[in-house]
Amino acid sequence: MQKVGVLLFQNFETLDVYGPVEALGRNTDKFTIKFYSLNGGMIGNAHGVNVLSEKLEDAINGLDIFIIPGGYGTRQEVNNKPLISLIKQIAEKSAFVLTVCTGAALLAKTELLNHKNATTNKIAFDWVVSQAELVNWIRKARWVVDGKYYTSAGVSAGIDMTLGFISDNYGIDFARTIAKQMEFNWQENKDFDLFSEA
Numbered sequence: 592m593q594k595v596g597v598l599l600f601q602n603f604e605t606l607d608v609y610g611p612v613e614a615l616g617r618n619t620d621k622f623t624i625k626f627y628s629l630n631g632g633m634i635g636n637a638h639g640v641n642v643l644s645e646k647l648e649d650a651i652n653g654l655d656i657f658i659i660p661g662g663y664g665t666r667q668e669v670n671n672k673p674l675i676s677l678i679k680q681i682a683e684k685s686a687f688v689l690t691v692c693t694g695a696a697l698l699a700k701t702e703l704l705n706h707k708n709a710t711t712n713k714i715a716f717d718w719v720v721s722q723a724e725l726v727n728w729i730r731k732a733r734w735v736v737d738g739k740y741y742t743s744a745g746v747s748a749g750i751d752m753t754l755g756f757i758s759d760n761y762g763i764d765f766a767r768t769i770a771k772q773m774e775f776n777w778q779e780n781k782d783f784d785l786f787s788e789a
Contacts, residue, residue, distance in 0.1 A: 592622070592623055593622050593686075594622075594654050595615055595623065595624045595654065595656040596624075596626075596650045596654040596658065597612065598628070598658065598659045599626050600629070600674070601635065601667075602635075602636045602637055602663045602664030603634070603661075603664055604660055604661050604691070604692055604746060605640050606749065607660030607662060607691040607692050608658075610746075610749045611689065611749050611752075612624055612658075613773060614757065614773065617772060617773075618769070625645060626642050626644040626645065627646065628644040628645075628646075629646075629647050629673065631645050631647075636662060636664070647677045647681070648677060651681060652684060653684025653685040653686070654681065654685045655687065656687045656688075657689070658689045658694075659688065659690040659697055659698055660690075661690070661694040661695070661696070661712060665694065665696050665697055669696050669700050669722055674697075675700045675701055682701060683703065685739075686739060687739045687740075687741065688740050688741070689742075689749075689752060689756060690711075690740075690743065691743050691745075691746070691752070692711065692715070692745045692748070693719055693745075695710070695711040695719055695742045696711065696719045696722045698742070699719070699722055699723030699726050700722060700723060703740070704740065706725060707738070708726075708735050708737045709727065709728060709735050709737065709742040710728065710732040710733075710734065710735045710742050710744055711728070712745030713730065713786045713787050714786075715745070716730060731782065731784055732781060732787075733748050733752070733781050733782070733783060733784040734748060734751060734752035734755055734781045735781065736755070736759070736781070744784045744786065745786065748778075750773075751777060751778045752781075754769060754770055754775075755779075757769060763779075
């Protein structure tokens, strides 16, 4: 059973969290999912979604899969040094780290993405790049894999990336089965993002 930890912070993007959770959560025989935030407790966003979370330090020994979503809250959290420090410690010890949208900025602030390939939300692309210029940011990609780090473009791209992660680790047929169950039109080509040209 693989332990999945999802980072939360005020004003996280709803689908950044629940898209990957939907894809992984359909397989309760393979994954257990917990939500974490810096201080624990109830975390909410502008959509009125509130989630009860555990303290992030409880995951200090690492996770099998560490998911970092984006959202408008990242604009403040990139300057939250205690949060960035814990993200770095947990990411270093986790088997895989998956970021969605501007969640890549939070991971990039730890410097763990320096000199690695990554992508992010295309609308916020320039802002994310300005947070970590030593990362090899790839604008056209839907999602990018560099070692244990998976980074995706905006919002719904997190589902594409998570299915890609499942495909890499459990086979493409299994990933396609999940996509079919979700009635989701999976963009299987990670190297092309239609929204990069918008």
